[in-house]
Amino acid sequence: MSKLPRIGVSSCLLGDEVRFDGGHKRDPFITDVVARYFELVAVCPEMAIGLGVPRPTIQLRLKGDETRLVPGKDPDSMDLTDSMREFAAKVAEREEALCGYIVKKGSPSCGMERVPVVINDQGYRSRDGVGIYTGELRARRPLLPIEEEGRLHDPGLRENFFERACALQRWRELPDPERNVQGFIDFHARHKLMLMARGAHFYQELGRVVAGVRAADLIERRESYIHRFMEVMTIRANKARNVNVLQHVMGFFKEVLSPEDKQELLDLFEAYRAKRVPLGTPLTLLRHHLRHHPNDWLARQFFLEPYPIELSPYTIH
Numbered sequence: 001m002s003k004l005p006r007i008g009v010s011s012c013l014l015g016d017e018v019r020f021d022g023g024h025k026r027d028p029f030i031t032d033v034v035a036r037y038f039e040l041v042a043v044c045p046e047m048a049i050g051l052g053v054p055r056p057t058i059q060l061r062l063k064g065d066e067t068r069l070v071p072g073k074d075p076d077s078m079d080l081t082d083s084m085r086e087f088a089a090k091v092a093e094r095e096e097a098l099c100g101y102i103v104k105k106g107s108p109s110c111g112m113e114r115v116p117v118v119i120n121d122q123g124y125r126s127r128d129g130v131g132i133y134t135g136e137l138r139a140r141r142p143l144l145p146i147e148e149e150g151r152l153h154d155p156g157l158r159e160n161f162f163e164r165a166c167a168l169q170r171w172r173e174l175p176d177p178e179r180n181v182q183g184f185i186d187f188h189a190r191h192k193l194m195l196m197a198r199g200a201h202f203y204q205e206l207g208r209v210v211a212g213v214r215a216a217d218l219i220e221r222r223e224s225y226i227h228r229f230m231e232v233m234t235i236r237a238n239k240a241r242n243v244n245v246l247q248h249v250m251g252f253f254k255e256v257l258s259p260e261d262k263q264e265l266l267d268l269f270e271a272y273r274a275k276r277v278p279l280g281t282p283l284t285l286l287r288h289h290l291r292h293h294p295n296d297w298l299a300r301q302f303f304l305e306p307y308p309i310e311l312s313p314y315t316i317h
């Protein structure tokens with residue numbers, strides 16, 4: 001059995017009682033659904049740097065020009081910023097195989113955005129902070145898709161996170177990557193429709209990085225490609241572009257479908273455009289037609305099933 005791809009997760013989201021008050025923030029979607037498709041790597045950075053349970057609260061605080069991680073009470077008594085950064089650096093190095101990371105929102109260590117920062121002694125807070133652990137991890141692993149558990153309840157953000165995580169995992173799984181010229185070319189070709197859903201020009205732009213690749217410059221091209229590819233993948237495909245791609249896919253069946261079948265597809269595309277059904281609905285019907293009218297090129301396109309269907313925001317659990 002092949003190993004599951006690995007995703008890092010803030011431990012408290014898995015039900016571990018590691019929060020400052022000995023509690024947890026178990027998220028059933030992560031523990032019951034995500035866990036079926038990914039190996040979850042639990043990390044509590046505050047425990048890891050030696051803070052026990054229970055522990056005094058800590059906070060982000062502006063000191064001079066820098067945001068520091070300090071105790072909530074008596075903020076000058078200790079500064080945890082450097083040890084937290086060092087720990088994040090170790091995780092970035094040790095967990096090279098992670099293809100995604102789900103962090104706890106609002107935490108001064110794990111939060112990804114909008115973390116409160118105390119900016120003066122009157123306790124006034126801005127909300128533009130990033131948890132020290134996650135900020136350092138992101139700086140060291142810029143390709144790694146990182147998302148907060150709360151944001152995964154937004155359908156578009158959830159789709160985008162799993163699209164990126166699964167694409168990064170596919171990239172990692174290319175055999176013999178530093179010599180596999182054909183694997184590199186295939187990777188680009190198999191993501192054609194996913195890239196087109198973000199904009200045809202992205203497919204062309206990345207195609208220029210792939211074009212004419214040789215064994216001698218493969219490593220260099222791979223580096224530029226994957227950085228730009230993951231950047232493009234953060235763009236959420238909009239409905240109009242997705243409908244264009246759906247219509248393009250339907251074109252593969254134009255000779256074999258009856259007028260009724262074609263109309264059924266067009267009606268579903270329209271229902272998707274009007275937000276009456278999710279993207280998964282027309283995709284399911286297209287996959288059904290593909291089973292009955294096989295097409296090798298289309299079957300290899302990840303657009304038709306970018307991540308396991310159970311992770312879809314529209315699957316009822």
Ligand code: SF4
Binds near residue numbers: 011018020047109110
């Ligand atoms: S938010 Fe992060 S640091 Fe805080 S308890 Fe959860 S895993 Fe630990």
